[in-house]
Amino acid sequence: MAFEEKRAWVMIVVTVGAYAIYVATVLSRAGDAPLADVAYAGALLWTIGGAIVTAIVAHIAMAIAGGHGADRTDERDREINHVSERIGQSVVVIGALAVLIMAIAELHHFWIANAVYLAFVLSAVLSSFAKIMAYRQGGFQTW
């Protein structure tokens, strides 16, 4: 398995794991109260920060465990990365439009912040999934 494909798997696991922790935390705090009243900001920032740090640490650990040259990348990796990131960014654009509408509708900031977080999560998952599929099939042909 290519190093970048392993990184994509790690990204999916870390992103989904962090989001699951966040959702579980918010739901447990809510109880019977409305969700919008829950103190979510701390959990949101900590899980995003934790996911970033975990992904970096996992990347370094994989590079060390793989030995010399394990994290080498080439033009195929760069092509796959570019196309996959573009696919993932489409979700961010959709999320941004959704948030724009939510802001115009003056929805509670809880829903706006959570819509942005969900867009980031879906973007990372879709991008990583596209990357994995590309590696399985050989790569994207950009011509």
Place this chain on the structure above:
Amino acid sequence: MVKPTQVTNVIRALRFAHDEMTQAELADRVGVTRQTIIAIEQGRYSPSLEMAFRIARVFRVGLDDVFQYPDTEGDPS
């Protein structure tokens, strides 16, 4: 999702003809990952022109001796 390539190659045969060069060794000499060499050999990925030249240069042969393309493709008639 991924467009199949029509470019075929004889990299595998050339490796064996060159002291059974491993995919890892070829990858090192071309400066790419072993997975990319595998993908090219299996016809799942067609390399850039520059990478194709680097591969041909390792075997000291011309580009046409490594990569082939069907004659009918792109025929304007």
